[in-house]
Amino acid sequence: MAESPLLCVEDLHVTYHTPTGMVQAVKGVSFELGREKLGIVGESGSGKSQTGRAILGLTSPGGEVQARRLEFQGTNLLHADRRTLRKIRGAGISMIMQDPKYSLNPVMTVGKQIEEAFLIHSNDSKREAYARTLAMLRAVKIREPERVYRAYPHEVSGGMGQRIMIAMMMIPEPSIIIADEPTSALDVTVQLQVLAVLDDMISERGMGLIFISHDLNLIASFCDRILIMYGGQVMEECKAADLQQAQHPYTRGLLGCLPRLDGSQKELAVLQRDPAWLDTQGSTS
Amino acid sequence: MIDIQGLDVVFGHGTKTFHAVRDVSLKVEKGQSFGLVGESGSGKTTVLRALAGLLDRVAAVSGSMTVAGETLQQQRSQAFRRRVQMVFQDPYGSLHPRHTIDTILSEPARVHKLERIEERVVAALEEVGLDASFRFRYPHQISGGQRQRVSVARALITDPDIVLLDEPTSALDVSVQAEVLNLLMRLQREHGLTYVLVSHNLAVVAHVCDTLAVMQNGEIVETMSVQQLRQHQSSMPYTQQLLTASLGYDRSAIDAFEEFGR
Numbered sequence: 001m002a003e004s005p006l007l008c009v010e011d012l013h014v015t016y017h018t019p020t021g022m023v024q025a026v027k028g029v030s031f032e033l034g035r036e037k038l039g040i041v042g043e044s045g046s047g048k049s050q051t052g053r054a055i056l057g058l059t060s061p062g063g064e065v066q067a068r069r070l071e072f073q074g075t076n077l078l079h080a081d082r083r084t085l086r087k088i089r090g091a092g093i094s095m096i097m098q099d100p101k102y103s104l105n106p107v108m109t110v111g112k113q114i115e116e117a118f119l120i121h122s123n124d125s126k127r128e129a130y131a132r133t134l135a136m137l138r139a140v141k142i143r144e145p146e147r148v149y150r151a152y153p154h155e156v157s158g159g160m161g162q163r164i165m166i167a168m169m170m171i172p173e174p175s176i177i178i179a180d181e182p183t184s185a186l187d188v189t190v191q192l193q194v195l196a197v198l199d200d201m202i203s204e205r206g207m208g209l210i211f212i213s214h215d216l217n218l219i220a221s222f223c224d225r226i227l228i229m230y231g232g233q234v235m236e237e238c239k240a241a242d243l244q245q246a247q248h249p250y251t252r253g254l255l256g257c258l259p260r261l262d263g264s265q266k267e268l269a270v271l272q273r274d275p276a277w278l279d280t281q282g283s284t285s
Numbered sequence: 286m287i288d289i290q291g292l293d294v295v296f297g298h299g300t301k302t303f304h305a306v307r308d309v310s311l312k313v314e315k316g317q318s319f320g321l322v323g324e325s326g327s328g329k330t331t332v333l334r335a336l337a338g339l340l341d342r343v344a345a346v347s348g349s350m351t352v353a354g355e356t357l358q359q360q361r362s363q364a365f366r367r368r369v370q371m372v373f374q375d376p377y378g379s380l381h382p383r384h385t386i387d388t389i390l391s392e393p394a395r396v397h398k399l400e401r402i403e404e405r406v407v408a409a410l411e412e413v414g415l416d417a418s419f420r421f422r423y424p425h426q427i428s429g430g431q432r433q434r435v436s437v438a439r440a441l442i443t444d445p446d447i448v449l450l451d452e453p454t455s456a457l458d459v460s461v462q463a464e465v466l467n468l469l470m471r472l473q474r475e476h477g478l479t480y481v482l483v484s485h486n487l488a489v490v491a492h493v494c495d496t497l498a499v500m501q502n503g504e505i506v507e508t509m510s511v512q513q514l515r516q517h518q519s520s521m522p523y524t525q526q527l528l529t530a531s532l533g534y535d536r537s538a539i540d541a542f543e544e545f546g547r
Contacts, residue, residue: 043458043459043460044458187324187325187485188324188485188527188530188531189324189526189527189530189542190324191530192530192534192535192538192539192542193539193542195534195539196536196539196540199534199536214458214459216459217532217533218533218534220533221532221533221534221535222533222534253460254459254460257459257460257462257463258459258463258488259463259466259488259489259491259492260488260491260492261487261488261491261514261515261528261531261532262515265492267467267470268463268466268467268492269463270460270463270464270467271460271463
């Protein structure tokens with residue numbers, strides 16, 4: 001990549017101090033993000049969501065974030081004060097969560113919520129905000145933007161709710177979107193339609209996307225580059241197109257245990273976890 | 286083994302009714318696995334619950350259902366309740382949090398007045414790959430995959446002929462899903478079980494089942510063999526769209542997606 005990366009993460013650690021001892025959720029993750037779609041894939045407990053949250057400073061209380069470098073376009077996110085962070089959140093980096101039912105305000109209309117996201121990061125008039133909101137709803141392929149503007153979150157379907165989330169996250173025009181399992185709660189066809197909306201906006205605006213998911217097939221077909229995480233560490237990094245040729249035994253194991261539509265396997269391969277993966281990888285990466 | 290003819294399920298009364306299942310008919314032979322696929326709200330789980338007799342108090346169920354030659358009455362017989370068991374989606378919600386695994390597993394055996402309960406519990410645990418030391422643990426002390434194994438063991442306690450599986454692996458990681466699917470396949474071979482599997486995941490259905498029905502808006506739009514599914518031999522556009530969608534993200538295919546009447 002010729003241009004400098006949007007986001008630079010080096011040796012990221014997230015540690016939780018619990019009554020029963022320390023839990024290392026993320027152990028030495030490093031990557032750079034340019035104007036591309038980066039997928040982070042892993043099973044539950046692999047630290048993929050914790051990585052995404054740590055970037056935005058959303059690690060829950062009790063968790064400690066350390067990194068050699070955590071920079072967004074030259075700003076050090078680790079030592080930024082709250083004002084700077086507030087500016088970056090939304091306008092620089094924003095996050096799409098899994099379930100729109102829980103991430104939208106249930107007592108505020110959809111339109112007002114999107115407007116609020118816009119007005120917080122700009123000094124434009126309410127009138128401008130209204131026009132922008134309708135345009136954004138149209139951009140996420142909502143057919144009747146005026147009606148949806150006045151709707152409450154419980155009045156829209158799951159797929160539409162997730163489009164609304166995308167609209168809200170896009171309206172301050174951030175450079176990076178972190179999407180944490182954005183479509184896992186949706187039906188397959190709706191899931192793909194929502195992803196198409198996200199995909200189009202990202203390529204039109206030249207943004208960077210971190211797409212966090214447990215779905216290996218989806219990530220391989222949607223993203224450009226993939227990080228495979230296990231036990232808080234990056235096991236392997238590869239181009240999405242080369243996933244089938246991945247070398248690491250963990251990645252191979254994950255691929256092997258997926259039932260496939262095209263071939264008939266008698267028995268699915270079972271993943272054998274090797275404790276050695278964690279130690280050797282941790283010190284080298 | 287299972288013969289359902291003209292099943293209709295209507296929820297609600299008066300003007301506020303919802304017709305969840307419309308004229309569904311299906312047959313499953315002994316020892317076979319039948320898959321029901323469809324998107325959320327298509328009525329696939331409702332068919333399963335109607336068969337199990339879990340809906341009679343909350344919905345109007347009509348149509349005829351026969352299981353192993355017995356025509357089902359609204360009040361299911363004791364024999365039916367022993368013969369047909371169910372495994373639910375959420376391993377966290379389907380085990381009593383304050384009962385030990387031993388209590389959970391022995392309860393169905395006690396209800397059906399079976400003998401040698403302790404032996405049965407140990408044997409069922411062994412069948413699903415858990416050792417006897419799990420008996421005195423609570424559900425929160427074991428992992429999600431182990432809980433789903435316990436749910437399967439609970440279904441096996443009464444020596445059923447038919448096991449109804451409602452999204453048994455959708456809450457699990459793929460590596461754990463593989464273990465549970467392998468377990469289900471092995472149990473079917475060893476006990477000659479008949480399965481009805483509800484899932485939104487076409488690959489899982491293709492792996493486990495012999496025949497499947499695609500549901501949409503409460504109706505079966507197509508019944509086909511898994512062979513036909515694998516070779517994409519489907520005459521219905523809805524099924525083809527589901528197939529395309531389950532192959533992964535393909536930007537060019539998505540614009541061609543249609544809304545199927547709702």
